Amino acid sequence: MSVYQHFRKDEHPFVEQALEWLNRVESRYEAKLTEFLDPRQQDILAQLNGDDEVVQLSFFGGVPDAERKRALIYPFYEEDLAERFQIVLYELIYPEKFVTLEHRDVLGTMTGAGIKREKFGDIVMAEGRIQVAAAAEVSAYLEANITQAARAKVTLRPIEFGEALQPEEAWEEADGFVSSLRLDVVLSEIYRLPRGKTAPYIKNGRVKVNWKIVDQPAYQLDSGDHLSVRGLGRSRVFSLGDLSKKGKQHIYYGKKS
Template sequence: MGIHQHYRKEEHPFIDQALSWIDHVEKTYRMKRTDFLDPREQQIVETLARTSMEELRVYKRGGGDNAERRRLIIAPMYDEVMEESFQLTLLQGSYHDKFVSLGHRDVMGAFLSLGIKRKKLGDIVVENGLIQIVIAEEVAPFVLANLTAIKMARIRLEERSLSFLVEQDVNWAESSQVVTSLRLDAVIKAIYKLSRKDAAESITKGLVKVNYKISDDRKLILEAGDMLSLRGKGRSKLVEVNGRTKKDKVSITTALLK
């Protein structure tokens, strides 16, 4: 089993992919640039790189300081990694928000409808009639030529400098909870203040994500650092497991994204 035993089974394919990237850099002494990875995938790559036999560094960029999805570069210690090495492109457009309402899901859906994979797409900003999309440089010309409408809104995207990217505030509100166990249904129930039945149904209906992947396993045991989300209720995370209470329940610290 080796290193895989430290990760959940569903993460094993990505573990294998990340290990192949690291092996490639070790053997060729040439940097490897990834597609956009979510924070959990970024964490995995950084952890695995630290176990490498070679002196490797992992760099990451997503366009802004608070970027969630980022491209990583795995490189030998001596390699110089420049900003342009990440090959990020910012596309910006506008729409009449008085006549049509657009959200993150609408923009991502329009992007994916072009036949481009999600891994080529970074963060999306949609606010006050403004659309900004950070994408992989190699697909930018195709997106510029073909993404001309989102829902009922006609748009015209233009390439802009990353310095124009609107930084989105990240505000996590922490709180202490006491749960019967670290099962997914118990933690979701506590964070979102749901009944046991509603928490279970949300999971079985595929409305809950764990580390950015849909999980329908109510009995999944969570760990500190796991990122959660419930459709329509926002994102949250299990910050810390504090131990058992006198009544043999579990004290945890959680955080909800405001």
Template structure:
């Protein structure tokens, strides 16, 4: 791999770049497919960028359904024909007493992570407003069924579900276009959610903001293409397009925004 590839990405993304390179080398050496764990959109972008440099390799993403946010990737020799089964993803329904409690994405994810499962083994968590489903890597499906018996103080049961019964997610994402003076995390949050820069900085420094599912307390963190930002109490945003700059030097952004 060209060492200069690092300059196109953030310094903290180097370990992931090295991991992708190891996967590529493994496919080239063994001439057999390699399946990744679940990747967030930014990681998928990096992987695609690197694999496209390998003329004899192909790749395909799948997260259990067409609009999946978190997806596994199969990297394979160009002769190989992948199937859905190659992605080794299981779907579970979350059975819980609906009359007595309300679940949320955060509660479910927290309970799953609390069992010791790494985030990389978990795909999307989806809901139609009442029912909940979660996509998981097949290799931990048995473990998760045994370990997840409560979400908070509520007893639950995870039941394996066929792909034909996937819920239609109830989603409030909207597409927005805007301009910002910079791609600093605090600036983008303040601009999109119409709060002061100081308020945005406070949210970040008190641990209420995640970038690509990882907590960050750096207001000066510079966002990039396909980053997803979660702001507790406000919602989420994704940088879906960088559309150049205005005459005054402001960045034009295409965004997906989910407001609470």
């Protein structure tokens, strides 16, 4: 039985990469530090490693309850100390009394400066403050090149992990019944839209499933899938319940509020 059959086809390249990391650590006893991984990639890596007693696996994202984290894969006799993850936590200093910055402003600034998404983690916003975790290997470049976000002048100030903000976001949980687990059908339930109005979001590349753009309305979702719709926010299919007497699927889900 191939390990690949347990994962979607579009996940196979990452599965192959993760297996290579794990095998390398097991055979050479040399630790491997990954880039920032999204939660789905973290799940896949953890599943592949299982309860291995030789190869250990730890995740750290620099902020409490981080979504995006670096993984440290290491031999059992080593330790997963925070400094081994090579993460720098920054606070953005900007004139918050006169300017309002949004998540997309900071994200756009980072990627617009040529920083790959895998090189920085969560962007946390709370009480008018903004923090971002980044890979230490790009810290000098960030500090020299991130000087403006939207129309505001900004400065990146390194801070200690103990100063990290707690994200303000919370899940709004709900449940419902859907005729199928097609992407367009589930989005219609979660966002309370007529099914016909979900298709343009999907076909225009405004929908991501597990942090990847999906443009097929018939794409089949499953328990644990993370969703985001540009302009409508993020959501997640927590779990699947029993079928109703009419054959509809009971789903439990949440939206970020």
